[in-house]
Amino acid sequence: MLKIALGQMEVIPGRPDLNTNKMLIMIQDACNQHADIIIFPEMAVPGYLLGDTWEQSSFLQDCEDFGRQIIDASQNICILFGNVAVQWDKHGDDGRVRKHNACFVAQHGQLVATRVKTLHPNYREFDDTRHFFSLRKLALERKQDIETLLLPAKVTIRNKEYSLGCIICEDGWNDDYDVDPIAALQANGPLDLIINLSSSPFTLGKNNKRNRVFSRQARETGVPLIYVNTVGLQNNGKTVYTFDGFSTVYNRMGEIIAYSQPFTETLDYLDLAIKTSGRDLPPISIPNDFTIESLYQAVNYGIRKFLQSIGMTKVVIGLSGGIDSAVNASLFARILNPENILLVNMPSKFNSKTTKDLAAQLAKNLGCLYTVMPIEESVEYTASQISGTPVTNLADGRQFNFLVSSFVLENIQARDRSARLLAGIAAAFGGGFTCNANKTELSVGYSTLYGDQAGFLAALADLWKHQVYQLANYLNTHVYEREVIPQAIIDLVPSAELSFEQSVDQGKGDPIIYPYHDYLFRSFMEYWNRATPEDILVWYSQGPAVLEQKLGCQAGLVTRLFPGPREFIEDLERWWRLYTGMAVAKRIQAPPVLAVSRRVYGFDHREAQNSVYFTQKYLKIKHTLLSGDR
Amino acid sequence: MLKIALGQMEVIPGRPDLNTNKMLIMIQDACNQHADIIIFPEMAVPGYLLGDTWEQSSFLQDCEDFGRQIIDASQNICILFGNVAVQWDKHGDDGRVRKHNACFVAQHGQLVATRVKTLHPNYREFDDTRHFFSLRKLALERKQDIETLLLPAKVTIRNKEYSLGCIICEDGWNDDYDVDPIAALQANGPLDLIINLSSSPFTLGKNNKRNRVFSRQARETGVPLIYVNTVGLQNNGKTVYTFDGFSTVYNRMGEIIAYSQPFTETLDYLDLAIKTSGRDLPPISIPNDFTIESLYQAVNYGIRKFLQSIGMTKVVIGLSGGIDSAVNASLFARILNPENILLVNMPSKFNSKTTKDLAAQLAKNLGCLYTVMPIEESVEYTASQISGTPVTNLADGRQFNFLVSSFVLENIQARDRSARLLAGIAAAFGGGFTCNANKTELSVGYSTLYGDQAGFLAALADLWKHQVYQLANYLNTHVYEREVIPQAIIDLVPSAELSFEQSVDQGKGDPIIYPYHDYLFRSFMEYWNRATPEDILVWYSQGPAVLEQKLGCQAGLVTRLFPGPREFIEDLERWWRLYTGMAVAKRIQAPPVLAVSRRVYGFDHREAQNSVYFTQKYLKIKHTLLSGDR
Numbered sequence A, B: 001m002l003k004i005a006l007g008q009m010e011v012i013p014g015r016p017d018l019n020t021n022k023m024l025i026m027i028q029d030a031c032n033q034h035a036d037i038i039i040f041p042e043m044a045v046p047g048y049l050l051g052d053t054w055e056q057s058s059f060l061q062d063c064e065d066f067g068r069q070i071i072d073a074s075q076n077i078c079i080l081f082g083n084v085a086v087q088w089d090k091h092g093d094d095g096r097v098r099k100h101n102a103c104f105v106a107q108h109g110q111l112v113a114t115r116v117k118t119l120h121p122n123y124r125e126f127d128d129t130r131h132f133f134s135l136r137k138l139a140l141e142r143k144q145d146i147e148t149l150l151l152p153a154k155v156t157i158r159n160k161e162y163s164l165g166c167i168i169c170e171d172g173w174n175d176d177y178d179v180d181p182i183a184a185l186q187a188n189g190p191l192d193l194i195i196n197l198s199s200s201p202f203t204l205g206k207n208n209k210r211n212r213v214f215s216r217q218a219r220e221t222g223v224p225l226i227y228v229n230t231v232g233l234q235n236n237g238k239t240v241y242t243f244d245g246f247s248t249v250y251n252r253m254g255e256i257i258a259y260s261q262p263f264t265e266t267l268d269y270l271d272l273a274i275k276t277s278g279r280d281l282p283p284i285s286i287p288n289d290f291t292i293e294s295l296y297q298a299v300n301y302g303i304r305k306f307l308q309s310i311g312m313t314k315v316v317i318g319l320s321g322g323i324d325s326a327v328n329a330s331l332f333a334r335i336l337n338p339e340n341i342l343l344v345n346m347p348s349k350f351n352s353k354t355t356k357d358l359a360a361q362l363a364k365n366l367g368c369l370y371t372v373m374p375i376e377e378s379v380e381y382t383a384s385q386i387s388g389t390p391v392t393n394l395a396d397g398r399q400f401n402f403l404v405s406s407f408v409l410e411n412i413q414a415r416d417r418s419a420r421l422l423a424g425i426a427a428a429f430g431g432g433f434t435c436n437a438n439k440t441e442l443s444v445g446y447s448t449l450y451g452d453q454a455g456f457l458a459a460l461a462d463l464w465k466h467q468v469y470q471l472a473n474y475l476n477t478h479v480y481e482r483e484v485i486p487q488a489i490i491d492l493v494p495s496a497e498l499s500f501e502q503s504v505d506q507g508k509g510d511p512i513i514y515p516y517h518d519y520l521f522r523s524f525m526e527y528w529n530r531a532t533p534e535d536i537l538v539w540y541s542q543g544p545a546v547l548e549q550k551l552g553c554q555a556g557l558v559t560r561l562f563p564g565p566r567e568f569i570e571d572l573e574r575w576w577r578l579y580t581g582m583a584v585a586k587r588i589q590a591p592p593v594l595a596v597s598r599r600v601y602g603f604d605h606r607e608a609q610n611s612v613y614f615t616q617k618y619l620k621i622k623h624t625l626l627s628g629d630r
Helices: A016-032 A051-055 A057-072 A135-142 A181-186 A206-221 A292-310 A323-332 A353-366 A376-388 A406-429 A439-444 A465-479 A487-491 A514-525 A533-541 A544-551 A557-561 A565-580 A582-588 A616-629 B016-032 B051-055 B057-072 B135-142 B181-186 B206-221 B292-310 B323-332 B353-366 B376-388 B406-429 B439-444 B465-479 B487-491 B514-525 B533-541 B544-551 B557-561 B565-580 B582-588 B616-629
Strands: A002-008 A037-039 A078-091 A097-107 A110-116 A153-157 A160-168 A193-198 A225-229 A231-235 A239-244 A248-250 A256-259 A266-272 A315-318 A341-345 A369-372 A391-393 B002-008 B037-039 B078-091 B097-107 B110-116 B153-157 B160-168 B193-198 B225-229 B231-235 B239-244 B248-250 B256-259 B266-272 B315-318 B341-345 B369-372 B391-393
Touching (some): A016 A266, A057 A078, A057 A097, A078 A193, A110 A153, A181 A206, A193 A206, A206 A248, A231 A292, A239 A292, A256 A266, A292 A465, A323 A341, A323 A353, A323 A487, A353 A369, A353 A487, A406 B406, A439 A465, A439 A514, A439 A582, A514 A533, A514 A544, A514 A557, A565 A616, B002 B016, B016 B266, B057 B097, B078 B160, B110 B153, B160 B181, B206 B225, B239 B292, B292 B323, B323 B353, B323 B465, B323 B487, B353 B487, B439 B465, B439 B582, B465 B514, B514 B533, B533 B544, B533 B616, B565 B582
Parallel strands (some): A193 A225, A315 A341, B160 B193, B315 B341
Antiparallel strands (some): A002 A266, A097 A110, A391 B369, B002 B266, B153 B160, B225 B248, B248 B256
């Protein structure tokens, strides 16, 4: 029987000092509980998402020193922990000192083994290959097999030797690689335990898949598997990730016999009979991960931790009376005290009484600080300053004046609200202001740069509009358990209210048709094989029902929205041009986005500000469809 | 004797249609000139920096189709060109269809050979490992040697067989790798030519190094080497790269016998006697690359191509009377017609007559459009709206009013200029407005978000302040050949003029001491081993002269600026906190930066918004220094 402690700790990225202190406390606790083994996650000492901080030698030296403190603390317990392993006399492909993402095994105050990560993810937000030298590269360099290099770690506990298969995160997700780390470990003799140290960010639905994959691994190898993941928040600058922990133990049948609470720092203990490989423990059921509840949990945790990480305690939120700002306000109001949240309604002449009243009602429901600052006068001032000040051509001395069109005026309003008022108010309040954009808007740049796209965090910018509505309902029903977001806000037609053409009272609103475009943009953005207009047009030409099924939108919608191919194509090209054009330029200057989906704008979705492109095949299908249309 | 055409083409990223058309025209020209071989750069068909566009199957299909058109055009000429090679039935490490960065060799209308890039750069801005499957990975997968896989391409020209060693960009920069592609090629028998297809961005001074490295390769192998590089502009979103071409031919002695004009699309011809391997051609000298002239060329080219690429023809520049906006205005005025450049002076009460007059003088010298729009009234309006509108606590009904401090007012001014005025004017003008920030400011966030940090392009944000001055002098002396930038602007103390504390007439200005901080920040940012406060303090404690030498700043400066360790450390910590703290948050929302240095903010310098950190050793040295200070 082994008593195993799962150190599901919150890792503070770039703070080996704080992380080590935390680990030492947990080790002390585990020793007091007479645990045999304590397991910490991947990169527990330095943190995982550090950008190019890995290029600082003095930082690496510190991580080594702190790692030694952990090893020293292993007098009475076996410790497994993630840290960077530096090979000062070798270099990586970039010519800098060689670094491994490694699992350290310590016992009796000594380092027993160091195990290097074999598979380095290099997709989505992951940058392992940039910073670390993998076991695969070592194998190539030494002209050896992975099997020769990937040995189990042997530890003796109460006179019995145990063979531990130590792998790190991606090593357990080897389906797409030509290397199988677990098989390589097993080729070196029977294992008693497989231990996966992870630093795996939350993605909606990922744990369901992880449980399938890891459960299969335990079953197929006949070895119990322990997955220990970090909690907390780490970021790549533009993209902010929550880490949900959810550490899980699978017995040799692949059944789940224990798990740690998600999004919670916790030190859990497990008594595991190696003889039975956990078969004596009853399997338990684990919550489904692909739910609005998980989504809420992640967003709530992400906002809370982000505020903590930047030391922000006061927040200003522009409240339009629309759904996005309402959901943002309701989310922040669960995290900060009401007196630290200032809601600001900034009406112009285009804002209806309806939305102004709804904003006030929501503010009242939340009991926060509230103020109304109209923008009418300042917008008029700006427009008349721009149109009223003559411009001189210094080459010939001639003068002219600008005209301020209604389109120009729309964006002046948006910037007046954010960059003039909210930024000024936030500074006076001693806090920051939120960006309330959603993923649908961000996809096509339906927002104004330095206007509604500005803010210190875009907490909902990884949620499609329909998910924002789901979250609104969830907040009312399950979080507040009352109608904190007025139902009228949920029922209202979405509108920017920047002109009389966008009057909510007349049922007019955004040019985006969310029930369709949410799913169209999702296919561009989140599909494994990114859909392009060519794919869309192929599906459309196979029949609108095929397209609807491929996109996952409501049946019958495409035919209802578009009388024929001409209208369909016009719409498709309009949004594709924006998605790959102006929206890219805007996203470059967008605030950090809180990640929840399997593809997030920012570091997870790398993009260049290139010219809009339609493939040859697209142009052919378009030609055919339009010829038939006449 | 072989007649070789060097197709130094401008590659438009993401536009295989346009690139292929260009290549077909060049091929036709080469056929007319009876060339034997034409060589195009790496990724000539698709472009190189495309972000995750590589995940679009329809795009890949198009690249293949266009590649076939190039192959078809090889009836009477041997063509070498870079393109993506897709293995539809295999997958990469990310599970997506496998893609190679490859060199295609075509002759007689047939594909003769495809050669896969062996070494994939995964540092700075390069992301090859994310998208492409390298020959190294192939070797590991097939358990074969690089030598077995990397064969020369054999082509027969006028009944003589030639052995071509085709490598791609990084393959020629193998010093830090455990694999040597050129040696592997040579292991397969004697080569007649080494050909390096590149897509290598301009970096100040890089060509000097490239000539040393490639010259050595030619000399050591005894084989002439032809380097063909692309021209044009490509970007990774936040970071914008110029490609300078500068294609070069080295004979087997390593002497340069030909090169193409940098930053110029050109099809150059070379008659090379393979028998003598170019020894019969006289060596020529190539311009030094590490000069202010190169810097100017790159910035000028970069701005011009960026405007072209986004289709922008009109630009608004806020003109403060300071050096940064003066240099920006003078640069843009060489690219756009004067009537398409609008210079705007936006004084507040803090702006001196000196700078207002200098702005007007510069505008006159440039002969552009000019206007003056004061911000005093609108700033006062904003301040009084924020302080004059009561805020209600909806929990208890109590009200309060904000105070607008002078610091808050400073930033209100900066945002008023950019987000209110410049953005509105640019929209009315039908163009964009520039961000005039330099690298020193960007390093420590000495700029206001949505204020002077805003704009469509930060053309000087990769130049340290002292380089901005150098460029100012260069513009006057060599570009305009007259004092277009008034000398008084160059002589003026740098100041943001956002308060009376920053009065230029009293010689007061920015808190940044450029002659020292330029070099301090450069050590944090551009040094191969990033300097941290620990390194700085180690050097400082070895004596100020050691530090000055390490930083490369003026001798005697450190002692002159800081009376003792206390002041030195206070300054160091102040800027380090900003550099790794608030400045990161600001850079996340910064405009695209035009790259010229070996380390650029943005995609080249990955960073997380993490907490500020000082190493243990730093804290110890600090303690020692401060104890001695008492």
